[in-house]
Amino acid sequence: MVPLSKNEIEILMSTLNKxxxxxxxxxxKQKKKSRWLQTLANDKGIDLNEKMSDQEMEEKLDDWILxxxxxxxxxxxPHKCDCGQALRxxxxxxxxxxxxxxxxxxxCFENYLSLPASVIKDVKKGLYSIDLExxxxxxxxxxxxxxxxxxxxHLPLPQDLLDQYERGLPLSDNQINLVERIHTRYEEERKLASLFQRLTIEQQQxxxxxxxxxxxxxxxxxxxxHAESFLDIEDLSEFNETLLKQLHLNLPLLERQKQMIEEWQRTKKREKALYALTLEQQQFILTLSKEKQAALLxxxxxxxxxxxEEIKNLPLDDQIKKQVDLKLPLLKEQIYQIHLAQNKGECVTKRNAETKIAID
Incomplete structure (x- = not known):
């Protein structure tokens, strides 16, 4: 939105009642003052509660107040600076x-307060947005x-928003978005309360x-x-009591719990795969990094x-040759290196053949 001129503001203001x-x-005026106090507090590392009044915020700040x-x-x-300069x-x-x-x-405002340029920029940006609203x-x-x-x-709306509505003033887009977020949160809370009531007493506790x-x-x-009843609780005996209790009550797992169990299951599967190998294969794998061990297993x-026999004469890393010799699978990047080495070998063979023909 393009900001209104002072004349446009005066004309529109004249259509309002006192x-x-x-x-x-x-x-x-109050929103600008609040924005100023919040920006100043952020710069000084002072925590301000969003429910604080401007007076309470001022008490936290021993400084210049806008x-x-x-x-x-x-x-x-038409205005004057203390230094004498005419001002808009x-x-x-x-x-x-x-x-x-x-x-x-x-x-003079920037110099007098000795605030970082970034803070001054935040102040101006905040005050400009308030005028736009x-x-x-x-x-x-x-x-x-x-x-x-x-x-x-019926929603717990901010009092200043209700006061604005009661005085016959429309809401800004930001205020409308706030109302809709509060409404969404309210409806979700109602749904959560209903779901909670459907649980057994033990589940509720x-x-x-x-x-x-x-x-x-x-x-x-x-x-x-999303109940997790298909999981065998005995298989998860290594996990903490809270998770086991959750499963026993037939309650779903959280995403982070699912990820933890999946990683644990992958680790167990890798351990089983490792111990099924020959001792020489095991010793080789254990020399690799943890990431490569997991990828290979x-x-x-x-x-x-x-x-x-196919790769022993190729210019490859000894690790790849050893891995192939031990009949262990290769990772994608290792397979790529082998193909690259084979292509180079074919090119060299072809050049040698062409050179021999030319000499003959």
Missing amino acids: EQIYFLQHRT VEIKDGGYQKR FQYIIRNKAQGAVRYLGEN RDEILMKYKKNLFYPLDKYM FVSKQNQEDRRELLLSIEEG DQIHKPLYFIY
Whole structure:
């Protein structure tokens, strides 16, 4: 969206009643102040709770507080910086400890606060987005574009959003997205509560002890019918009591638990494949890296593509030759190296033959 000019803003503001004008101006000012405090806190590594009021946030910061930003309008400079320069944008800041107030332009604003350029950029970007949202609300009001918030009044919506709606002001796209996210989360919570009630008492007791994310994943998996009853619990005796209890209660596994079991099963399969080999084959495999051991053992029942006599004279790594000699499978990159060596050998043989013919 293209930002509105000062004249356009004034014209659209004139179509609002006094309560709407006050609300929109006050909201814009408060959002800018909050954004400033949050950016400043992030730069200083101070954690701010999103539920904190501006006053509570200020108490955490012993620094300059943004009071207001005045915009004189396109190609106009009605404001003054403390240095005397005429300004379109005037940043008004107040020192919390000393009570001093400064009226600054962009350059003095950056220099006076001694903040990193990245922080100043974040501040400006945040304040610009707040102005754009105000302009969007004004344009929607002009076009009579109102979101049907009355359908969502049962949701735990932010109070400032409700106040905006009650004053007859439309919601911005960001606010609408927020409402829809809250609605989605609310509907999911209802579904999770319903799924929880379908469990046995013992299952409920187990699920209640899980963290929020695990509980959510587990309940949604129950809805999809992903029980793990096909797994043999005795085969998983090496795992912790929680997982065994979960399976005993016929509750689904979490994705990370499935991955853990799959990796454990692959490891067991590799161990079995290793101990089925000859001692010399085992000793060779154990000299390789863990990654190569796993890759090779996963290929152990694949057909052998080469015999030692075919490759013994090729310019290959000794490891590949040894592997073929021991009748062990090869990895893809090793097979590629053999094909490459064979092609080079054929080219050399062909050149030698052509040279011999030329000499004769």
